[in-house]
Amino acid sequence: VGSSVICLKETDSTNSVAFKMAEEGAPEGTVVIADTQSAGKGRLGRIWLSPPGVNLYCSVVLRPAIAPVAACQLTFLSVVAVARAVERCTNLKPQIKWPNDILINGKKVAGLLNEMNAETEKVNFVVLGIGVNLNLRMAVISEGLLRHPATSLLEEGGEEVDRLRFTRALLEELDQLYDNFLVQGDGPVRAEWLARSAIKGRSVRVSQQNREFSGVVQGVDSFGALLVLLGDGTLETVLSGDVAFI
Ligand code: BTN
CATH class of the missing domain: 2.30.30.100 (SH3 type barrels.)
Structure with a gap:
């Protein structure tokens, strides 16, 4: 993951760019990052607010040899990778909320959107879309635009997070988790997801x-x-x- 990283100043959506590149044969591990997105995609057709200069918007192309029904397992990878990167770069304690929200002090700090190209039996590629609010000042976002209480690492931790350092940490964790996933399947990452979500028994x-x-x-x-x-x-x-x- 990250053998080829494409950095864009502005685009509509890094997921759309990565998807198109994958269709044209981009190799596994290709990463697309943008400083800002004019049409950032959220789940359920929603918009993902993507102001410039403050956050991370990235998409990763993966080509695992798995069945389409198993592709949702890749979400465990992005959730856990973001949680680990947050812990590496801040003193904050991320919480995981099923299905794939990452919260800090109960407020959403990251969003994940996977898009897949598959045939009946096999996945051609999956684009993992990851958006993390790093240094966003929530006061600049009007409340009406947010569906859920949202926050950023800066708001919760009180310190600016270096975007390059965070991106590197995230891609390193993702790389390691993906390698492990290819060898051991989803068991270990699912176990970490479960431990971090603190949801079992609740x-x-x-x-x-x-x-x-x-x-x-x-x-x-x-x-x-x-x-x-x-x-x-x-x-x-x-x-x-x-x-x-x-
Ligand atoms: C959600 O609704 O929680 C998912 C949001 C996913 C946002 C990220 S930002 C990078 C990538 N490109 C997009 O257009 N969306 C994802």
Whole structure:
């Protein structure tokens, strides 16, 4: 990861650039970074605010020989890599919130968006999109633009984070985690995800589109689903929804 790094001053979305490059044959490990994005993509078709000079917006092309259903395992890699990089570069304690939010003091500090190109049986490539709020002053962002309470490493830690140093730490961690993933599968990274999320054994309320239920988290499976034990003894596999601690 990072054998080839393309740095852009401005682009629409590093994910879109990386995706196009991958379609044209860019090798595994290609990284696209931009200082600012005019149309940063968030999950569920949302926009990812991408002001210049303060944050990290990067996308990584991977070509693992895995089935499309297993591609969600790569999200564990980015989540854990960001958490480790935050710990390397600050004194902050990142928390992981299922499915893939990274919070500090309960506020979102990073967002991840994977995009995949696959056939029925095999993945051609995956683009891991990673956005981390490093030195953003939250006061400059109007509240109405944020869906969830958000923050930056500067706001929480009180110190500027060197963008190059953070980027290097992130890519190093990702590289190491990916190598390990190719050899050992998702077991170790999933275990670290679970330990860091501090969610196992916690009571949660799950809200889905037309259903709400409570239970105790048993873990997370290889497809990224949360396993929740209900009061009546049934084990629910939760693939989407909002999860709140109770
Ligand atoms: C989320 O909604 O939480 C995911 C946000 C992902 C943002 C990153 S920034 C770099 C990459 N390029 C994009 O257009 N999106 C991702």
